[in-house]
Amino acid sequence: MSIGENIDKIKSNIDLIKKEKGLDYPITLIAVSKTVDEEKVMEAYEHGQRDFGENKVQELTKKESSLNNLEDINFHMIGYLQSNKVKYLVNTAKLIHSLDRKSLIKEMEKRGRNEDFIFNCLIQVNLAKEKSKSGIYIEDLEELLILIENSNYVKVKGLMMIAPFYEDVEKVRPLFRDMKKIYDELRTREFKNIEMKYLSMGMSHDYKVAVEEGSNMVRIGTDIFGKRVYV
Template structure:
Protein backbone atom coordinates (compact mmCIF):
# COMPACT_ATOMS: atom_id res chain seq x y z
CA UNK A 1 0.00 0.00 0.00
CA UNK A 2 2.68 2.45 -1.12
CA UNK A 3 0.13 5.21 -1.59
CA UNK A 4 -0.80 4.99 2.08
CA UNK A 5 2.84 5.19 3.13
CA UNK A 6 3.35 8.22 0.89
CA UNK A 7 0.17 9.88 2.14
CA UNK A 8 1.17 9.32 5.77
CA UNK A 9 4.64 10.78 5.18
CA UNK A 10 3.04 13.93 3.79
CA UNK A 11 0.54 14.16 6.64
CA UNK A 12 3.19 13.63 9.28
CA UNK A 13 5.22 16.51 7.83
CA UNK A 14 2.19 18.79 7.91
CA UNK A 15 1.37 17.77 11.49
CA UNK A 16 4.87 18.67 12.61
CA UNK A 17 4.74 21.98 10.75
CA UNK A 18 1.35 22.92 12.23
CA UNK A 19 2.51 22.02 15.73
CA UNK A 20 5.70 24.02 15.28
CA UNK A 21 3.73 27.10 14.24
CA UNK A 22 1.84 27.16 17.55
CA UNK A 23 4.42 25.60 19.86
CA UNK A 24 2.73 22.23 20.36
CA UNK A 25 4.23 18.78 20.76
CA UNK A 26 3.26 16.50 17.83
CA UNK A 27 3.11 13.63 20.32
CA UNK A 28 -0.07 15.19 21.67
CA UNK A 29 -1.83 14.51 18.33
CA UNK A 30 -3.69 11.27 17.58
CA UNK A 31 -4.69 10.26 14.06
CA UNK A 32 -7.79 8.17 13.34
CA UNK A 33 -7.39 6.52 9.95
CA UNK A 34 -10.89 6.61 8.48
CA UNK A 35 -11.51 3.25 6.81
CA UNK A 36 -15.24 3.53 6.20
CA UNK A 37 -14.81 3.45 2.41
CA UNK A 38 -12.33 0.56 2.45
CA UNK A 39 -13.09 -3.13 2.17
CA UNK A 40 -11.81 -5.76 4.59
CA UNK A 41 -8.50 -6.37 2.85
CA UNK A 42 -7.78 -2.66 2.44
CA UNK A 43 -8.59 -2.04 6.11
CA UNK A 44 -6.21 -4.85 7.04
CA UNK A 45 -3.48 -3.15 5.02
CA UNK A 46 -4.06 0.07 6.95
CA UNK A 47 -3.49 -1.83 10.19
CA UNK A 48 -0.49 -3.61 8.69
CA UNK A 49 1.02 -0.24 7.87
CA UNK A 50 1.07 0.56 11.58
CA UNK A 51 -2.02 2.63 12.21
CA UNK A 52 -3.48 1.93 15.64
CA UNK A 53 -6.71 3.93 15.50
CA UNK A 54 -9.28 3.22 12.80
CA UNK A 55 -12.59 5.01 12.29
CA UNK A 56 -15.86 3.67 10.93
CA UNK A 57 -19.27 5.33 10.56
CA UNK A 58 -21.58 2.70 9.10
CA UNK A 59 -22.56 -0.09 11.46
CA UNK A 60 -23.52 -2.52 8.71
CA UNK A 61 -20.10 -2.17 7.07
CA UNK A 62 -18.05 -1.86 10.22
CA UNK A 63 -19.22 -4.93 12.11
CA UNK A 64 -18.02 -7.49 9.52
CA UNK A 65 -14.61 -5.79 9.50
CA UNK A 66 -14.48 -5.80 13.27
CA UNK A 67 -15.33 -9.50 13.41
CA UNK A 68 -12.24 -10.17 11.30
CA UNK A 69 -9.90 -7.50 12.61
CA UNK A 70 -11.28 -6.44 15.97
CA UNK A 71 -8.39 -7.99 17.85
CA UNK A 72 -6.14 -5.43 16.15
CA UNK A 73 -6.09 -1.72 16.66
CA UNK A 74 -8.43 0.58 18.54
CA UNK A 75 -11.80 1.16 16.90
CA UNK A 76 -13.62 4.48 16.78
CA UNK A 77 -17.23 4.96 15.73
CA UNK A 78 -17.29 8.41 14.14
CA UNK A 79 -20.67 8.57 12.38
CA UNK A 80 -24.22 9.35 13.41
CA UNK A 81 -25.49 6.50 15.56
CA UNK A 82 -29.09 5.35 15.77
CA UNK A 83 -30.32 3.93 19.06
CA UNK A 84 -31.24 0.58 17.51
CA UNK A 85 -27.62 0.16 16.37
CA UNK A 86 -26.04 0.81 19.77
CA UNK A 87 -26.09 -2.88 20.64
CA UNK A 88 -23.82 -3.56 17.67
CA UNK A 89 -21.34 -0.83 18.59
CA UNK A 90 -20.90 -1.20 22.35
CA UNK A 91 -18.24 -3.76 23.15
CA UNK A 92 -16.63 -3.40 19.74
CA UNK A 93 -15.75 0.29 19.54
CA UNK A 94 -13.70 1.78 22.35
CA UNK A 95 -14.52 5.35 21.30
CA UNK A 96 -17.74 7.02 20.20
CA UNK A 97 -17.18 10.44 18.59
CA UNK A 98 -20.82 11.33 17.98
CA UNK A 99 -22.80 11.43 21.22
CA UNK A 100 -25.36 14.09 20.41
CA UNK A 101 -28.56 13.44 22.38
CA UNK A 102 -29.49 12.16 25.80
CA UNK A 103 -31.68 9.29 24.58
CA UNK A 104 -28.63 7.92 22.77
CA UNK A 105 -26.48 8.41 25.87
CA UNK A 106 -28.96 6.44 27.96
CA UNK A 107 -28.92 3.56 25.49
CA UNK A 108 -25.12 3.56 25.35
CA UNK A 109 -24.97 3.54 29.13
CA UNK A 110 -27.50 0.70 29.38
CA UNK A 111 -25.64 -1.51 26.91
CA UNK A 112 -22.29 -0.72 28.51
CA UNK A 113 -23.68 -1.56 31.94
CA UNK A 114 -24.84 -4.93 30.66
CA UNK A 115 -21.31 -5.65 29.43
CA UNK A 116 -19.69 -4.11 32.52
CA UNK A 117 -17.53 -1.77 30.46
CA UNK A 118 -16.98 1.96 30.10
CA UNK A 119 -17.29 3.77 26.79
CA UNK A 120 -15.13 6.77 25.93
CA UNK A 121 -17.36 9.37 24.31
CA UNK A 122 -16.99 12.73 22.59
CA UNK A 123 -19.96 15.07 22.77
CA UNK A 124 -20.74 16.21 19.22
CA UNK A 125 -21.39 19.93 18.93
CA UNK A 126 -22.82 21.54 15.80
CA UNK A 127 -20.70 24.67 16.09
CA UNK A 128 -21.34 25.83 12.52
CA UNK A 129 -25.10 25.59 12.94
CA UNK A 130 -25.55 23.83 9.59
CA UNK A 131 -28.85 21.98 9.31
CA UNK A 132 -27.13 19.16 7.43
CA UNK A 133 -24.90 18.37 10.41
CA UNK A 134 -25.70 16.48 13.58
CA UNK A 135 -24.74 17.60 17.06
CA UNK A 136 -26.15 19.67 19.88
CA UNK A 137 -26.06 23.44 19.71
CA UNK A 138 -23.36 25.22 21.73
CA UNK A 139 -25.93 26.80 24.05
CA UNK A 140 -27.21 23.32 24.99
CA UNK A 141 -23.78 21.90 25.74
CA UNK A 142 -23.44 22.63 29.46
CA UNK A 143 -26.78 21.09 30.40
CA UNK A 144 -26.27 18.11 28.10
CA UNK A 145 -22.77 17.47 29.44
CA UNK A 146 -23.96 17.56 33.04
CA UNK A 147 -26.70 15.02 32.26
CA UNK A 148 -24.28 12.68 30.51
CA UNK A 149 -21.77 13.01 33.35
CA UNK A 150 -24.33 11.36 35.64
CA UNK A 151 -24.29 8.16 33.55
CA UNK A 152 -21.93 5.71 35.21
CA UNK A 153 -20.58 3.86 32.17
CA UNK A 154 -19.85 6.85 29.94
CA UNK A 155 -16.48 8.58 30.14
CA UNK A 156 -16.73 11.99 28.52
CA UNK A 157 -13.27 12.38 27.02
CA UNK A 158 -13.85 15.45 24.88
CA UNK A 159 -15.83 17.37 22.29
CA UNK A 160 -16.18 16.76 18.56
CA UNK A 161 -17.27 18.95 15.67
CA UNK A 162 -17.25 19.00 11.89
CA UNK A 163 -16.41 22.20 10.05
CA UNK A 164 -18.30 23.30 6.94
CA UNK A 165 -16.86 22.80 3.48
CA UNK A 166 -15.70 26.22 2.37
CA UNK A 167 -13.76 27.33 -0.68
CA UNK A 168 -11.24 29.13 1.52
CA UNK A 169 -10.19 26.63 4.18
CA UNK A 170 -8.93 29.39 6.46
CA UNK A 171 -12.54 30.46 6.99
CA UNK A 172 -13.25 27.36 9.09
CA UNK A 173 -10.85 28.53 11.80
CA UNK A 174 -13.58 30.20 13.93
CA UNK A 175 -15.43 26.86 14.15
CA UNK A 176 -12.44 25.09 15.67
CA UNK A 177 -11.64 28.06 17.89
CA UNK A 178 -15.17 28.02 19.24
CA UNK A 179 -14.99 24.32 20.13
CA UNK A 180 -11.81 25.07 22.09
CA UNK A 181 -13.65 27.84 23.91
CA UNK A 182 -16.52 25.47 24.73
CA UNK A 183 -14.03 22.95 26.08
CA UNK A 184 -12.57 25.56 28.38
CA UNK A 185 -16.04 26.59 29.50
CA UNK A 186 -16.91 23.02 30.48
CA UNK A 187 -13.65 22.64 32.34
CA UNK A 188 -14.53 25.68 34.45
CA UNK A 189 -17.59 23.84 35.77
CA UNK A 190 -15.10 22.00 37.99
CA UNK A 191 -16.93 18.69 37.51
CA UNK A 192 -14.40 15.83 37.82
CA UNK A 193 -16.30 13.88 35.15
CA UNK A 194 -16.20 16.80 32.71
CA UNK A 195 -12.51 17.48 32.35
CA UNK A 196 -12.94 16.89 28.57
CA UNK A 197 -9.20 16.83 27.77
CA UNK A 198 -9.62 16.08 24.05
CA UNK A 199 -10.93 17.79 20.93
CA UNK A 200 -11.83 15.62 17.93
CA UNK A 201 -11.80 18.03 15.00
CA UNK A 202 -10.12 18.33 11.64
CA UNK A 203 -10.34 16.18 8.53
CA UNK A 204 -8.32 15.83 5.35
CA UNK A 205 -9.14 19.30 4.04
CA UNK A 206 -8.63 21.30 7.25
CA UNK A 207 -6.60 19.33 9.81
CA UNK A 208 -3.70 21.84 9.80
CA UNK A 209 -6.00 24.59 11.05
CA UNK A 210 -7.65 22.25 13.55
CA UNK A 211 -4.24 21.42 15.02
CA UNK A 212 -3.37 25.09 15.31
CA UNK A 213 -6.63 25.63 17.22
CA UNK A 214 -6.13 22.77 19.68
CA UNK A 215 -7.24 19.47 18.12
CA UNK A 216 -5.92 16.39 19.87
CA UNK A 217 -7.63 13.89 17.53
CA UNK A 218 -7.85 14.35 13.75
CA UNK A 219 -9.88 12.08 11.49
CA UNK A 220 -8.21 11.43 8.14
CA UNK A 221 -9.44 9.40 5.20
CA UNK A 222 -8.91 10.55 1.63
CA UNK A 223 -5.59 12.25 2.27
CA UNK A 224 -4.19 8.93 3.49
CA UNK A 225 -5.97 6.47 1.23
CA UNK A 226 -7.09 8.58 -1.72
CA UNK A 227 -6.72 5.76 -4.19
CA UNK A 228 -9.10 3.62 -2.19
CA UNK A 229 -11.64 6.32 -1.48
CA UNK A 230 -15.25 5.35 -2.06
CA UNK A 231 -16.64 8.86 -1.81
CA UNK A 232 -16.82 11.51 0.87
CA UNK A 233 -13.94 13.73 1.88
CA UNK A 234 -12.68 12.64 5.27
Protein backbone atom coordinates in the same frame (compact mmCIF):
# COMPACT_ATOMS: atom_id res chain seq x y z
CA MET B 1 1.50 7.71 -3.50
CA SER B 2 0.94 4.63 -1.34
CA ILE B 3 -1.21 4.58 1.77
CA GLY B 4 1.92 4.50 3.90
CA GLU B 5 3.40 7.47 2.08
CA ASN B 6 0.15 9.39 2.55
CA ILE B 7 0.24 8.72 6.29
CA ASP B 8 3.85 9.87 6.47
CA LYS B 9 3.00 13.08 4.63
CA ILE B 10 0.13 13.90 6.98
CA LYS B 11 2.25 13.20 10.06
CA SER B 12 5.03 15.33 8.62
CA ASN B 13 2.60 18.22 8.04
CA ILE B 14 1.33 17.90 11.62
CA ASP B 15 4.86 17.80 13.04
CA LEU B 16 5.77 20.93 11.07
CA ILE B 17 2.75 22.80 12.46
CA LYS B 18 3.57 21.64 15.99
CA LYS B 19 7.12 22.95 15.59
CA GLU B 20 5.99 26.28 14.12
CA LYS B 21 3.33 26.78 16.82
CA GLY B 22 5.35 25.40 19.71
CA LEU B 23 2.79 22.67 20.45
CA ASP B 24 4.05 20.01 22.85
CA TYR B 25 1.06 17.64 23.06
CA PRO B 26 0.42 14.49 20.98
CA ILE B 27 -2.05 14.66 18.09
CA THR B 28 -3.97 11.48 17.32
CA LEU B 29 -4.54 10.59 13.67
CA ILE B 30 -7.76 8.72 12.93
CA ALA B 31 -7.65 7.06 9.51
CA VAL B 32 -11.22 7.19 8.23
CA SER B 33 -11.65 3.80 6.62
CA LYS B 34 -15.33 3.92 5.66
CA THR B 35 -15.97 1.88 2.47
CA VAL B 36 -12.31 0.79 2.47
CA ASP B 37 -11.68 -2.95 2.45
CA GLU B 38 -9.72 -4.83 5.12
CA GLU B 39 -6.71 -5.17 2.81
CA LYS B 40 -6.21 -1.39 2.73
CA VAL B 41 -6.81 -1.12 6.46
CA MET B 42 -4.08 -3.73 6.93
CA GLU B 43 -1.77 -1.75 4.66
CA ALA B 44 -2.20 1.26 6.91
CA TYR B 45 -1.86 -0.89 10.03
CA GLU B 46 1.38 -2.40 8.80
CA HIS B 47 2.68 1.14 8.37
CA GLY B 48 2.01 1.85 12.03
CA GLN B 49 -1.52 3.26 11.93
CA ARG B 50 -3.62 2.02 14.84
CA ASP B 51 -6.76 4.17 14.99
CA PHE B 52 -9.47 3.85 12.33
CA GLY B 53 -12.80 5.67 11.99
CA GLU B 54 -16.05 4.28 10.64
CA ASN B 55 -19.33 6.06 9.85
CA LYS B 56 -21.61 3.02 9.94
CA VAL B 57 -21.99 0.58 12.81
CA GLN B 58 -22.36 -2.43 10.52
CA GLU B 59 -19.08 -1.69 8.76
CA LEU B 60 -17.26 -1.03 12.03
CA THR B 61 -18.37 -4.30 13.61
CA LYS B 62 -17.53 -6.27 10.46
CA LYS B 63 -13.97 -4.94 10.34
CA GLU B 64 -13.48 -5.26 14.07
CA SER B 65 -14.58 -8.89 13.89
CA SER B 66 -12.29 -9.77 10.98
CA LEU B 67 -9.28 -7.93 12.42
CA ASN B 68 -9.74 -8.58 16.13
CA ASN B 69 -6.63 -10.76 16.15
CA LEU B 70 -4.75 -7.45 16.08
CA GLU B 71 -4.93 -6.56 19.75
CA ASP B 72 -3.77 -2.97 19.36
CA ILE B 73 -6.08 -1.89 16.54
CA ASN B 74 -8.75 0.63 17.56
CA PHE B 75 -12.03 1.40 15.80
CA HIS B 76 -13.81 4.70 16.37
CA MET B 77 -17.47 5.36 15.60
CA ILE B 78 -17.42 8.80 13.98
CA GLY B 79 -20.79 8.88 12.19
CA TYR B 80 -24.33 9.55 13.36
CA LEU B 81 -25.35 6.85 15.82
CA GLN B 82 -28.90 5.54 15.96
CA SER B 83 -30.02 4.46 19.41
CA ASN B 84 -30.98 0.99 18.20
CA LYS B 85 -27.39 0.39 17.01
CA VAL B 86 -25.74 1.15 20.37
CA LYS B 87 -25.83 -2.52 21.42
CA TYR B 88 -23.48 -3.45 18.57
CA LEU B 89 -20.75 -1.13 19.84
CA VAL B 90 -20.28 -2.96 23.14
CA ASN B 91 -16.66 -4.22 23.14
CA THR B 92 -16.13 -3.07 19.53
CA ALA B 93 -15.73 0.73 19.50
CA LYS B 94 -12.87 2.29 21.44
CA LEU B 95 -14.40 5.76 21.23
CA ILE B 96 -17.76 7.06 20.02
CA HIS B 97 -17.33 10.55 18.54
CA SER B 98 -21.00 11.34 17.96
CA LEU B 99 -22.75 11.56 21.32
CA ASP B 100 -25.23 14.40 20.82
CA ARG B 101 -28.57 13.77 22.54
CA LYS B 102 -30.26 12.56 25.70
CA SER B 103 -31.90 9.52 24.13
CA LEU B 104 -28.49 8.18 23.13
CA ILE B 105 -27.18 8.53 26.69
CA LYS B 106 -30.22 6.69 28.04
CA GLU B 107 -29.71 3.83 25.58
CA MET B 108 -26.00 3.64 26.45
CA GLU B 109 -26.89 3.50 30.13
CA LYS B 110 -29.31 0.64 29.47
CA ARG B 111 -26.87 -1.36 27.36
CA GLY B 112 -23.94 -0.56 29.63
CA ARG B 113 -25.83 -1.81 32.69
CA ASN B 114 -26.85 -5.02 30.92
CA GLU B 115 -23.36 -5.75 29.61
CA ASP B 116 -21.28 -4.14 32.39
CA PHE B 117 -19.61 -1.97 29.75
CA ILE B 118 -18.47 1.65 29.82
CA PHE B 119 -19.06 3.70 26.65
CA ASN B 120 -16.25 6.22 26.10
CA CYS B 121 -17.51 9.12 24.01
CA LEU B 122 -16.91 12.55 22.60
CA ILE B 123 -19.74 15.05 22.53
CA GLN B 124 -20.40 16.18 18.97
CA VAL B 125 -21.08 19.91 18.89
CA ASN B 126 -22.77 21.51 15.87
CA LEU B 127 -21.25 24.93 16.38
CA ALA B 128 -22.25 26.23 12.94
CA LYS B 129 -25.84 24.95 13.41
CA GLU B 130 -25.84 23.27 10.01
CA LYS B 131 -29.17 21.56 9.36
CA SER B 132 -27.46 18.84 7.34
CA LYS B 133 -25.23 17.78 10.25
CA SER B 134 -25.95 16.16 13.58
CA GLY B 135 -24.47 17.41 16.82
CA ILE B 136 -25.77 19.32 19.81
CA TYR B 137 -26.13 23.09 19.69
CA ILE B 138 -23.90 24.90 22.13
CA GLU B 139 -26.82 26.35 24.11
CA ASP B 140 -28.00 22.80 24.87
CA LEU B 141 -24.61 21.48 25.94
CA GLU B 142 -24.93 22.26 29.65
CA GLU B 143 -28.07 20.16 30.03
CA LEU B 144 -26.35 17.22 28.35
CA LEU B 145 -23.34 17.55 30.66
CA ILE B 146 -25.60 17.30 33.71
CA LEU B 147 -27.16 14.08 32.40
CA ILE B 148 -23.70 12.60 31.75
CA GLU B 149 -22.56 13.48 35.27
CA ASN B 150 -25.47 11.42 36.58
CA SER B 151 -24.62 8.44 34.36
CA ASN B 152 -22.82 5.26 35.36
CA TYR B 153 -21.90 3.76 32.00
CA VAL B 154 -21.16 6.83 29.86
CA LYS B 155 -17.81 8.60 30.11
CA VAL B 156 -17.00 11.68 28.05
CA LYS B 157 -13.41 12.16 26.90
CA GLY B 158 -13.77 15.43 25.01
CA LEU B 159 -15.50 17.18 22.13
CA MET B 160 -15.89 16.65 18.39
CA MET B 161 -16.89 19.02 15.62
CA ILE B 162 -17.44 18.66 11.88
CA ALA B 163 -16.77 22.02 10.28
CA PRO B 164 -18.68 23.37 7.27
CA PHE B 165 -16.95 22.75 3.94
CA TYR B 166 -15.47 25.87 2.39
CA GLU B 167 -13.18 25.99 -0.62
CA ASP B 168 -11.28 28.66 1.28
CA VAL B 169 -10.37 26.83 4.48
CA GLU B 170 -9.53 30.09 6.21
CA LYS B 171 -13.27 30.72 6.49
CA VAL B 172 -13.55 27.91 9.00
CA ARG B 173 -10.70 29.08 11.22
CA PRO B 174 -12.97 31.18 13.51
CA LEU B 175 -15.13 28.12 14.20
CA PHE B 176 -12.12 26.01 15.13
CA ARG B 177 -10.91 28.83 17.35
CA ASP B 178 -14.29 29.14 19.08
CA MET B 179 -14.45 25.38 19.58
CA LYS B 180 -11.04 25.43 21.24
CA LYS B 181 -12.23 28.17 23.62
CA ILE B 182 -15.23 26.03 24.62
CA TYR B 183 -12.95 23.04 25.14
CA ASP B 184 -10.50 25.06 27.24
CA GLU B 185 -13.30 26.49 29.39
CA LEU B 186 -14.64 23.01 30.11
CA ARG B 187 -11.15 21.85 31.03
CA THR B 188 -11.11 24.32 33.92
CA ARG B 189 -14.23 22.79 35.49
CA GLU B 190 -14.60 19.80 37.80
CA PHE B 191 -16.91 17.11 36.48
CA LYS B 192 -17.94 13.57 37.24
CA ASN B 193 -17.61 11.20 34.25
CA ILE B 194 -16.29 14.02 32.03
CA GLU B 195 -12.74 14.97 31.09
CA MET B 196 -11.49 17.13 28.26
CA LYS B 197 -8.77 14.87 26.86
CA TYR B 198 -9.55 15.07 23.15
CA LEU B 199 -10.62 17.87 20.84
CA SER B 200 -11.49 16.05 17.62
CA MET B 201 -11.74 18.44 14.68
CA GLY B 202 -10.21 18.60 11.25
CA MET B 203 -10.51 16.37 8.18
CA SER B 204 -8.58 16.02 4.91
CA HIS B 205 -9.63 19.42 3.62
CA ASP B 206 -9.01 21.47 6.74
CA TYR B 207 -6.94 19.51 9.25
CA LYS B 208 -3.94 21.85 9.03
CA VAL B 209 -6.05 24.82 10.14
CA ALA B 210 -7.68 22.68 12.85
CA VAL B 211 -4.29 21.67 14.26
CA GLU B 212 -3.11 25.27 14.17
CA GLU B 213 -6.17 26.21 16.24
CA GLY B 214 -5.74 23.51 18.86
CA SER B 215 -7.15 20.21 17.63
CA ASN B 216 -5.41 17.16 19.12
CA MET B 217 -7.31 14.55 17.11
CA VAL B 218 -7.90 14.65 13.34
CA ARG B 219 -10.08 12.37 11.21
CA ILE B 220 -8.60 11.89 7.75
CA GLY B 221 -9.89 9.63 4.99
CA THR B 222 -9.38 10.98 1.47
CA ASP B 223 -5.78 12.09 2.04
CA ILE B 224 -4.92 8.57 3.22
CA PHE B 225 -7.07 6.19 1.17
CA GLY B 226 -7.96 8.42 -1.78
CA LYS B 227 -11.36 9.53 -3.04
CA ARG B 228 -14.17 7.05 -2.67
CA VAL B 229 -17.53 6.59 -4.36
CA TYR B 230 -20.34 6.46 -1.80
CA VAL B 231 -23.57 4.63 -2.54
